[in-house]
Amino acid sequence: MNLRSSWVTETGQTREDTRLTQTGATTMTDPVKVRSGILPGSYDGQYRLSGFWTFGSAAMSATVSEGRAVIQGEVSQGAFPVTLPASEVVTFAPGNAQYRRIDLLVLRIHDKLYDGGERTEATLEIIQGAPEQDPKVPLIPPRCLPLYEVLVPAGASAGNGGIPWASSLKDLRTPIVALGGILPVEGAVLPGAYPGQYQDAAGALQRWDGGTWVSYPSALGGIIPSSASTTPASYTGQYRDSTGGQLQRWNGTAWAPAVPGPYFVDNGDYGDTTSTTYTSTLAGRATNPLTVSFVAPPSRAVAVSFGAKMRSTSNDHYAYMALKLTQGATVVNDVDDDYAVIAASQNMISAANTRRYSNLTAGATYTLTAFFRVITNTTTLKAGFDNTFIKVDPLP
Template sequence: MTVRSAWHLPTGQTREDTRLAVSLGMASAAPLLTRAGCVFGGLQLTGTAATGMQAKLSPGQVWIPGTSTGSQGGYPVTVDSDTLLTVADGHSSLARVDALVVRVYDTDYDGSGTYEAALELLQGTPAGSPTAPAVPKNAELLYEIAVPAGASAAKGITWASAITDRRRYTAALGGIVPAAGGAPHNGAYIGQYRDAGGRLERWDGTQWAKYIPDSVLRHTADWGATTSATYQEMLTDTVATLTATFTAPASRWVSLTLGAFTAADGDATAYISFRLRTQGGTEVLAPSDDRAAALFGAGRASISTCFPVGNLTPGAVYTATAAYRSSITGTRVHFDDRFIRVDPVA
């Protein structure tokens, strides 16, 4: 059958029809594959003692996508009470890493002869540098457990340092899913969002990118001066230019602020502006008095300006470099405590 419906025909609806229908409401990973993962907050693993061979898994729910065939559909699995798990004794001289998984058995696809869901502790291979066993089909990894050499009921596992959380999370279709410690999920479509440590990320078709990139602040207390009447990026008595490299947000706009503690000799005017370049070095904006903070006349003052910069390419990397000039050729102007700040606009 190439076209399926559920709760439609008076008879003949299969379990596969039902699983595929339920999958419509889950976050997708492919046209017929839903995103594997846990419901947030459940399935917590803790040792029953500070050192021992038993651990307890709290109640929770997890979605297991069928990966034996493309049209298998997914399985909602619930652990409805605390479950005790006993880790097998360690090797006499080598450490190993075990894996705790939730696994679905469906004989229609795996020939197992059974229909059930199970919690399984998969034993790793003892080694000098052990690795966790591979996760089988139709299963989801929850935790990895480091089992030291010689571990037993008499000399147990130190649970506080032995458990590595590999849970991934899922959500309803269109929901924002937490990124977590398991194998990373690629986005299923351009424009999908996830929560990565409190920051919103968007799938751009190739990678997860911050929806609103980080603000960038660059500062130097290095004093310098110039006598040039044309904009210069390098000041005398300084060791480097002042640059801020940033990623353009989806809005295409950033707010760029720059300033310095400034002084001027004679009747000169001191200007601080910026030059904007692409990552490849192409100039986008040249320094200009229209985009400058200025100190008019002799004296000292802290000056700054804020300028909106738009028409940027989302996701592209740019560099803003401070540039300086004097209004009078040969008359020195001075800059100290210089800074550039770039704030992406949502």
């Protein structure tokens, strides 16, 4: 039987047994193997990943900071835990006279039982790349954990300035955590190992659903915060707080205001009419007609307020303002005296009305247009209107 265990047998426990059965800092990739990576953490808690941080300390040398890591071998080998308890200096070979090259700084496990060599140890190594006009990253040997790519310029040496560390280091470090822990993502985003696994990526807590990483607000039906407003929607009816501070709802195609409106239009120009039938044009106004469009809410009902400062040139005659509701070219609700705003005064008076429109088609766009008239009339009698407005409030 090939079943392995630790601390059970009285004799014969091998190094492979110990590595295969450890359950410490291991982020699983399948039922047996774990992800190679570095344990997260920093001295002051400001950074996710400080282990094996590398910086240029001389022209051709770099200092690798202390840290702990796990390197997965072949399935039968298990995982190798490694620790660098104090910082280490590594030195790079001088650059080629003509071409640049890319070197790899790696943690490497030498195991003569598997690689046929003479060494059995963990090392911090530089794998030197080939100098080329368009340099390539060298191949990574088995049981290696890449830490950094280092671009070595042509002719680089201690005597001519060495390696420009600020632009030559490319960080390849990736973190791992204990089984079941929340993984802080740095570098490449890798697939999860099981549904229900969590990771912290780009400021959002994500859950592996078996096929993709789903952001925490999406998975639980919460409101996606504005800091993660670029997160794709997961389902129709999901909500988010937009970067503009507006609550939005995913309608299956686009993010739309969760509570549309209110919609408002007004005109502060004075205008008048001598028409005894409803007209949308007032003489003296630069802009006609007064209209506002709105999207019908899921409740299919809106409350509409409208009004103006109004007058007629005779106290015995009436100025009327009414609304017509249309959807495209279709008249849904025509002007009606019963719902009009009415005033009979030679002086300007303020008048307004509010009415409910129901049985609308949710999501459809409607337009309200203001109409005006005077009753009764002579050739000199007019109805005047100023500060006209229409306001539409979607109802819940």
